[in-house]
Amino acid sequence: MSKRTSKQTAPTRISDHPILKFERGREITFYFEGKPMKGYEGETIAAALVANGVKLFRYSEKHNRARGFFCAVGKCSSCLMVVDGKPNTMVCMEPLRAGVTVERQRGRGKI
Amino acid sequence: MKDGGIVIVGGGPAGLSAAIIAAQLGAPVTLIDDNPRLGGQLIKQTHKFFGSKSHYCGTRGVDIATILEQQIYSTPAKVILNTTVIGHFSPNILGLADRNTFTKLAYQRLIVATGASENTILFENNDLPGIYGAGAVQTLMNVFGIRPGNKVLMVGSGNIGLIVSYQLIQAGINVVAVIEALPKIGGYHVHAAKLARLGIPILTSHTIKAALGKEFVTGAVICRVDKNFKPIKGTEKRLKVDTICLAVGLSPLVELLSQIGCQMVFIPELGGQVAYHNENMETTVSGVYVAGDASGVEEASTAMLEGRIAGAHAAGNLLGKTAEAQAIINQAKLELAAIRQGPFGEKAAKGKEKMSYTVRQ
Ligand SMILES: Cc1cc2nc3c(=O)[nH]c(=O)nc-3n(C[C@H](O)[C@H](O)[C@H](O)COP(=O)(O)OP(=O)(O)OC[C@H]3O[C@@H](n4cnc5c(N)ncnc54)[C@H](O)[C@@H]3O)c2cc1C
Ligand code: FES
Numbered sequence: 239m240s241k242r243t244s245k246q247t248a249p250t251r252i253s254d255h256p257i258l259k260f261e262r263g264r265e266i267t268f269y270f271e272g273k274p275m276k277g278y279e280g281e282t283i284a285a286a287l288v289a290n291g292v293k294l295f296r297y298s299e300k301h302n303r304a305r306g307f308f309c310a311v312g313k314c315s316s317c318l319m320v321v322d323g324k325p326n327t328m329v330c331m332e333p334l335r336a337g338v339t340v341e342r343q344r345g346r347g348k349i
Numbered sequence: 350m351k352d353g354g355i356v357i358v359g360g361g362p363a364g365l366s367a368a369i370i371a372a373q374l375g376a377p378v379t380l381i382d383d384n385p386r387l388g389g390q391l392i393k394q395t396h397k398f399f400g401s402k403s404h405y406c407g408t409r410g411v412d413i414a415t416i417l418e419q420q421i422y423s424t425p426a427k428v429i430l431n432t433t434v435i436g437h438f439s440p441n442i443l444g445l446a447d448r449n450t451f452t453k454l455a456y457q458r459l460i461v462a463t464g465a466s467e468n469t470i471l472f473e474n475n476d477l478p479g480i481y482g483a484g485a486v487q488t489l490m491n492v493f494g495i496r497p498g499n500k501v502l503m504v505g506s507g508n509i510g511l512i513v514s515y516q517l518i519q520a521g522i523n524v525v526a527v528i529e530a531l532p533k534i535g536g537y538h539v540h541a542a543k544l545a546r547l548g549i550p551i552l553t554s555h556t557i558k559a560a561l562g563k564e565f566v567t568g569a570v571i572c573r574v575d576k577n578f579k580p581i582k583g584t585e586k587r588l589k590v591d592t593i594c595l596a597v598g599l600s601p602l603v604e605l606l607s608q609i610g611c612q613m614v615f616i617p618e619l620g621g622q623v624a625y626h627n628e629n630m631e632t633t634v635s636g637v638y639v640a641g642d643a644s645g646v647e648e649a650s651t652a653m654l655e656g657r658i659a660g661a662h663a664a665g666n667l668l669g670k671t672a673e674a675q676a677i678i679n680q681a682k683l684e685l686a687a688i689r690q691g692p693f694g695e696k697a698a699k700g701k702e703k704m705s706y707t708v709r710q
Binding site for chain 1: 383384385395409411433448466467469476477478479480481482484485488489490491493494495496497519520521563564565602
């Protein structure tokens with residue numbers, strides 16, 4: 239790989255690890271704000287987004303503050319997004335599926 | 350409505366141990382966890398455990414999770430995954446929710462082993478994306494094999510802060526510094542020494558003042574603190590980081606227990622609000638038990654022992670097999686006492702003692 243490409247696609251997936259082996263599922267495509275992205279079956283939507291360099295998941299209701307991933311275990315509600323049109327989906331617990339559409343949520347979201 | 354027999358909420362080391370013992374004693378058992386996999390925090394722990402052989406010393410957390418998983422699946426216990434216990438109805442009924450449905454489950458005995466949730470601290474912009482709890486960083490990099498960022502500031506030098514820093518480095522991530530408000534490092538010396546050998550600065554008497562960035566973290570401002578933990582003016586330093594990891598303690602997850610009406614007590618040594626429990630891990634509500642971090646934040650080995658005690662007591666009590674259960678309980682109590690005598694078990698020991706004292710008053 240040339241230097242340039244390795245820089246552009248920031249290497250956020252770990253391939254060599256001294257202890258762990260990552261058995262990833264099938265590679266699938268999903269859509270974030272209309273843009274196709276790649277992820278793996280068996281991971282959560284939140285994990286796939288972070289792997290694609292997406293950190294900002296939603297804007298808070300009162301102060302319109304940027305929010306992202308914080309606890310990763312379904313406890314803090316920081317990661318609510320619009321998934322297949324459904325707002326308030328906790329993406330740190332929601333499994334990634336092929337073709338799923340994911341959008342940033344603004345405030346409470348609309349049904 | 351279905352009856353779950355002895356129902357255990359949480360499939361971490363505490364809940365799994367409770368379920369295994371209760372099922373081995375012959376009780377009907379249902380174990381519920383909100384994750385797709387059993388193991389709780391253990392599934393992201395790659396370092397080798399300390400302690401004696403019977404507490405899996407030298408074994409990695411992820412491997413302990415697999416061992417316990419195999420044990421539970423070799424009993425007739427029923428395991429329900431991807432399901433959250435969201436509430437309690439009187440008498441003896443739980444509300445369960447998975448992604449699509451809500452159901453009710455009755456129980457005869459209940460063991461709450463929900464673990465703990467991560468704390469945050471106050472500083473400017475502490476809600477920016479790119480600020481993670483240590484457990485979240487571990488989930489991303491050790492469960493999914495994803496780097497949370499490239500340059501990380503670690504806040505907190507307890508064992509979790511030190512261990513996760515080392516794991517970040519193993520995952521090829523740059524740890525810019527570890528900061529600690531106390532004048533000395535909080536965790537085990539061996540963990541700190543590993544970082545020191547790699548040249549990672551561990552700055553004691555330092556805190557974080559602000560996270561920089563608008564939509565995500567682009568930097569951090571740290572500063573020195575005096576002996577009252579007050580920031581010292583003029584000591585601010587800017588660090589260029591894209592991730593801030595908070596390892597500043599855990600608080601027991603006790604919502605379910607307080608909803609049930611268990612008497613709660615505030616014990617700082619145990620991580621905050623906990624349900625009062627006796628030596629058998631039974632709360633003030635008869636038949637309702639607690640074990641593991643939910644009963645006071647400690648570690649996986651003590652969580653497993655508390656789980657065994659709760660599981661054995663609940664099963665012995667339900668089946669009338671008190672002598673058999675008592676032998677298991679006695680053994681676990683001996684081992685617990687031994688662990689808590691060590692320098693790092695002291696705090697929890699003090700907390701548990703304080704708890705029984707608070708209630709007896
Ligand atoms: C980042 C981190 C690093 C750690 N490192 C170490 C270490 O190196 N050595 C060590 O000994 N200990 C370590 N610990 C502590 C150790 O992991 C815990 O003490 C131990 O896991 C506690 O076990 P538990 O069974 O009580 O809780 P947990 O392992 O937290 O398990 C609780 C389970 O219950 C589930 N749950 C919670 N609420 C519900 C609900 N309402 N419905 C359904 N399921 C629910 C949770 O999702 C989880 O799976 C670490 C902890 C953390 C957070
Ligand atoms: S990140 Fe905390 S609930 Fe999803």
